[in-house]
Amino acid sequence: MKWKLLSSLVVVMLAAGVVWGKDSVMSQAQATFKPVPVKPPVLKNNPATPGKVALGRMLFFEPRLSASYLISCNTCHNVGLGGVDIQETSTGHGWQKGPRNAPTVLNSVYNLAQFWDGRAEDLAAQAKGPVQASVEMHNTPTQVVETLKSIPGYLPLFKKAFPRDKDPITFDNMAAAIEVFEATLITPDSRFDRFLKGNPKALSAKEHEGLKLFLAKGCSVCHSGVNIGGTGYFTFGVKESPAADVRPAEDLGRFKVTNTAADKYVFKSPSLRNIELTPPYFHSGKVWKLSDAVKIMGTAQIGITINDDEIGKIVAFLLTLNGTQPNVVYPIMPPNSNSTPKPAL
Amino acid sequence: MKWKLLSSLVVVMLAAGVVWGKDSVMSQAQATFKPVPVKPPVLKNNPATPGKVALGRMLFFEPRLSASYLISCNTCHNVGLGGVDIQETSTGHGWQKGPRNAPTVLNSVYNLAQFWDGRAEDLAAQAKGPVQASVEMHNTPTQVVETLKSIPGYLPLFKKAFPRDKDPITFDNMAAAIEVFEATLITPDSRFDRFLKGNPKALSAKEHEGLKLFLAKGCSVCHSGVNIGGTGYFTFGVKESPAADVRPAEDLGRFKVTNTAADKYVFKSPSLRNIELTPPYFHSGKVWKLSDAVKIMGTAQIGITINDDEIGKIVAFLLTLNGTQPNVVYPIMPPNSNSTPKPAL
Numbered sequence: 001m002k003w004k005l006l007s008s009l010v011v012v013m014l015a016a017g018v019v020w021g022k023d024s025v026m027s028q029a030q031a032t033f034k035p036v037p038v039k040p041p042v043l044k045n046n047p048a049t050p051g052k053v054a055l056g057r058m059l060f061f062e063p064r065l066s067a068s069y070l071i072s073c074n075t076c077h078n079v080g081l082g083g084v085d086i087q088e089t090s091t092g093h094g095w096q097k098g099p100r101n102a103p104t105v106l107n108s109v110y111n112l113a114q115f116w117d118g119r120a121e122d123l124a125a126q127a128k129g130p131v132q133a134s135v136e137m138h139n140t141p142t143q144v145v146e147t148l149k150s151i152p153g154y155l156p157l158f159k160k161a162f163p164r165d166k167d168p169i170t171f172d173n174m175a176a177a178i179e180v181f182e183a184t185l186i187t188p189d190s191r192f193d194r195f196l197k198g199n200p201k202a203l204s205a206k207e208h209e210g211l212k213l214f215l216a217k218g219c220s221v222c223h224s225g226v227n228i229g230g231t232g233y234f235t236f237g238v239k240e241s242p243a244a245d246v247r248p249a250e251d252l253g254r255f256k257v258t259n260t261a262a263d264k265y266v267f268k269s270p271s272l273r274n275i276e277l278t279p280p281y282f283h284s285g286k287v288w289k290l291s292d293a294v295k296i297m298g299t300a301q302i303g304i305t306i307n308d309d310e311i312g313k314i315v316a317f318l319l320t321l322n323g324t325q326p327n328v329v330y331p332i333m334p335p336n337s338n339s340t341p342k343p344a345l
Numbered sequence: 346m347k348w349k350l351l352s353s354l355v356v357v358m359l360a361a362g363v364v365w366g367k368d369s370v371m372s373q374a375q376a377t378f379k380p381v382p383v384k385p386p387v388l389k390n391n392p393a394t395p396g397k398v399a400l401g402r403m404l405f406f407e408p409r410l411s412a413s414y415l416i417s418c419n420t421c422h423n424v425g426l427g428g429v430d431i432q433e434t435s436t437g438h439g440w441q442k443g444p445r446n447a448p449t450v451l452n453s454v455y456n457l458a459q460f461w462d463g464r465a466e467d468l469a470a471q472a473k474g475p476v477q478a479s480v481e482m483h484n485t486p487t488q489v490v491e492t493l494k495s496i497p498g499y500l501p502l503f504k505k506a507f508p509r510d511k512d513p514i515t516f517d518n519m520a521a522a523i524e525v526f527e528a529t530l531i532t533p534d535s536r537f538d539r540f541l542k543g544n545p546k547a548l549s550a551k552e553h554e555g556l557k558l559f560l561a562k563g564c565s566v567c568h569s570g571v572n573i574g575g576t577g578y579f580t581f582g583v584k585e586s587p588a589a590d591v592r593p594a595e596d597l598g599r600f601k602v603t604n605t606a607a608d609k610y611v612f613k614s615p616s617l618r619n620i621e622l623t624p625p626y627f628h629s630g631k632v633w634k635l636s637d638a639v640k641i642m643g644t645a646q647i648g649i650t651i652n653d654d655e656i657g658k659i660v661a662f663l664l665t666l667n668g669t670q671p672n673v674v675y676p677i678m679p680p681n682s683n684s685t686p687k688p689a690l
Contacts, residue, residue, distance in 0.1 A: 058425075078408070079675055080675050080676050081408070081678055082680065085408075085414070085415070086681065086688065091413065095440035277680045279681055289683050326677075329673070329674055330424055330673040330675050331425050333425045333426055335621050335622045335624075336624055
């Protein structure tokens with residue numbers, strides 16, 4: 001009788017786990033993921049000041065960083081559209097198509113490195129890329145600096161942001177200012193983060209099951225940490241090569257950065273934060289439905305078929321990753337002078 | 346003695362006019378121009394509500410109104426760049442060049458009609474133009490409505506903005522919402538407006554001389570009212586035809602709207618508000634320097650040569666027309682659904 005009571009009690013306790021304390025899924029999730037912090041991180045060697053963030057915000061929206069005056073950082077990393085452009089691959093100077101899907105700028109400060117292949121170590125290094133890419137902003141550092149110096153209103157803003165520099169308008173300082181602004185583009189307080197912080201009611205039963213599947217199937221091997229991704233490099237197609245349109249043969253991924261055979265078709269695992277907002281998916285941008293992306297991940301990465309019921313639950317979980325989107329006041333940019341170069345089309 | 350005293354007093358009174366009361370230039374200016382109001386005007390048949398303004402702001406920045414998902418109203422009417430794109434003529438779908446320079450959206454609600462040729466009677470009619478223009482957003486009303494209806498987050502926003510409509514997501518309602526938002530994009534409190542409101546110290550001596558010249562030379566015949574322009578239609582080249590690049594022969598202006606011979610090369614006089622922010626100038630966008638634009642206006646419209654000293658003063662006056670630029674929070678736009686059409690490039 002005593003044993004029977006005790007064992008019944010244990011059964012009841014286990015069954016009631018979700019209600020009266022931490023369930024094991026929550027514990028596992030807390031060991032695997034971290035909520036997006038409420039405040040932006042402090043950047044090594046690039047401390048944020050209000051002046052630097054304000055300048056970075058202005059430069060992020062500044063189309064005069066591009067040769068045409070038509071393309072700003074925000075063109076492809078639209079802060080009102082989940083930090084992306086909803087294009088398969090981005091469209092740049094002369095309506096050229098870029099080679100890869102634009103990764104979101106939101107929470108990108110938490111990635112181990114930038115770009116799909118991780119070739120930029122931080123957001124400052126990243127910011128210099130598209131400005132110079134011939135298929136993106138099609139500009140040169142010399143021309144960017146000349147343009148910024150020709151706009152009288154920029155000098156006091158750069159001086160305020162970089163008070164120790166005698167000649168503060170430089171390509172490096174442009175990138176540093178953009179980096180501190182981009183570091184503010186974080187999306188805390190998703191429903192999943194409330195769950196991670198201990199509120200079991202933050203997820204519905206279906207979403208909770210989706211999370212459980214996400215952990216059990218092994219998705220979280222590549223998608224973990226603050227960004228639920230962005231923590232390492234993985235072969236796309238480790239178990240089975242995806243279709244040729246989804247993983248185009250000619251894009252060898254990180255191989256181009258490291259020149260190491262093992263890095264062929266290796267990419268940084270993308271963050272799954274706000275994933276609902278950022279179609280289409282994968283570096284090729286060829287997959288528009290999140291459910292299709294989950295299915296492909298099952299076969300290509302884990303070597304399993306995730307059935308439709310499971311996919312529905314995993315997608316339900318993924319939709320809980322939308323955080324509070326950034327509140328950005330559109331900057332008023334200073335006017336040209338007569339010496340400002342004309343746009344080159 | 347008595348008469349001498351009196352006449353001296355009159356001389357002193359006249360000379361001191363600027364200091365102790367209204368000068369005649371101020372009186373003339375007040376009869377010719379009006380300050381930009383602090384609050385947006387109430388629109389006939391399209392009352393503003395917070396919900397409608399918020400929806401309009403979102404749609405103004407919504408690139409999914411374009412076939413490519415790359416071009417929003419703000420692309421060519423950048424609220425951070427004086428409401429323009431700093432291009433000679435705008436660049437649109439497929440990197441095509443449009444036929445005319447993009448007029449500023451700022452204070453455009455105070456123009457008698459919209460577009461350089463006045464073919465749209467109001468901002469709602471205007472907003473429908475670029476969405477459908479093949480060289481601009483390259484879209485169709487049907488496709489726009491289909492796209493907006495496929496984005497689930499838009500329905501509650503349209504319902505809130507148009508509570509009496511059973512099926513509120515329409516092309517007309519899109520345009521009406523954009524109109525009420527654009528009507529908020531006004532720039533009060535320029536230094537010239539402070540002068541107009543009675544503060545003689547708001548202008549420097551040079552700027553005051555520029556204003557006097559602006560009135561005396563006849564510039565204010567076409568550039569008057571709240572917008573210092575935008576009040577009527579005038580032949581560009583009434584006294585002397587401008588150079589062929591500045592007034593291209595093939596653009597007959599308002600003739601295309603009215604089919605009346607007298608309307609050949611007739612255009613709406615543009616607003617000179619925030620003129621420093623909106624180069625290049627004229628409907629062709631071929632003139633980058635404000636001083637050159639003033640010179641051309643002298644020969645083409647008034648039949649006089651304005652000398653460099655006078656041009657310097659008139660330009661100094663024109664630079665006092667920069668008002669307080671709009672404070673716009675970047676909208677967070679709702680995500681696609683699986684039924685949202687893909688961008689067409």
